[in-house]
Amino acid sequence: MKFANITVKNNLFLAPMAGICDVAFRVLCKKYGAGFVYSEFINVEGISREIPNSMKMLKTAEEEKPVGIQIFGTKLDSIAKSCRILQDKVNLIDLNLGCPVHKVTCTGAGAALLEKPEKLGEIVRTMVANSSVPITVKMRRADRENSEEGYAQTIKIAKIIQESGASALTLHGRTVPQGYSGKADWSYIRAVKEALDIPVFGNGDIRTRQDYLDIINQTNCDAVLVGRAAMTNPGIFMEILEGTSPDKFEMFFEYAKLAEKFEIISAQKLKVMAQHFTKGIEGAARIREAMNTVHTVDGIMDIMEKAKDGRFVVTSENNMNKNNITMITKSSTSSVEKEIVCSYT
Helix, strand or coil, rough: CEEEEEEEEECEEEECCCCCCCHHHHHHHHCCCCCCCCCCEEEEHHHCCCCCCHHHCCCCCCCHHEEEEEEECCCHHHHHHHHHHHHCCEEEEEEECCCCCCHHHHHCCCCHHHCCCHHHHHHHHHHHCCCCCEEEEEEECCCCHHHHHHHHHHHHHHHHHHHHCCEEEECCCCCCCCCCCCCCCCHHHHHHHHHHHCCEEECCCCCCHHHHHHHHHCCCCCCEEECHHHHHHCHHHHHHHHHHCCHHHHHHHHHHHHHCCCCCCCCHHHHHHHHHHCCCCCCCCHHHHHHCCCCHHHHHHHHHHHHHHHCCCCCCCCCCCCHHEEEEEECCCCCCCEEEECCCC
């Protein structure tokens, strides 16, 4: 598949997700089949001022390319400077119009721009004028009292994005008030696809191979973005495309190694990823309980090693319950580490 000037191996992409899509996670998703990957969204104020934390978030790797960086913001000078900085680092720059979180929308950015079409067009034109790589946009469907108005407004915004020079558009089938609840309405994706000439990508409620096939059949979208389902299972791309699924524990340990390699590892982030990766597996609640007692990378890794070996799974042999998960405190010259072990009866 090819869109803009970018060639990808398939049309199943990793969606940008705040706090999740760092370089290690993106490399992992690319390894397990993602055709294209996006970063978590980054504030243009941080990029334009080259604030260290923001610049760290821009880290990319050869093995994940092609890769896109998603940005958010409203100040044209900061947007222009950010695009000039990014154009030599990535394959495309994506504008976030989908984030419904108040701390973003209260600044006029993210999904708030859906209610300011003229400002939105100005931003996209500024991005295009200051970037040598393609500009894309990810948005939600418009929130209106009835579907007729909703379709009309969504298409109006999409056409402004196209006319302003964007190379592709991703549409999430939920409104801002929905947040991440309810059901994504793919009919809006179909309507936008029929109205535009540029590639249109679909997003929302993609959890299985059948979902992937259904959204393409129902909307004729050019590509499909997977978000929250990938957050708990980076192997979902392989699962959808090939029918096989890698072991979640192995993927967690791979993520940890990659995070260390790219110098982004931290106990806080590793704990978050461990909780995501173990969601839905047997013993997950007890693993989360154990995670709450440790605060170091080594402690988290130790718990995950035990979890991999089935130490948090209730069986007739171990008769484990909350009362016989015992906490042991180990003292050493360097630190005091809490470790969860299971007592067997």
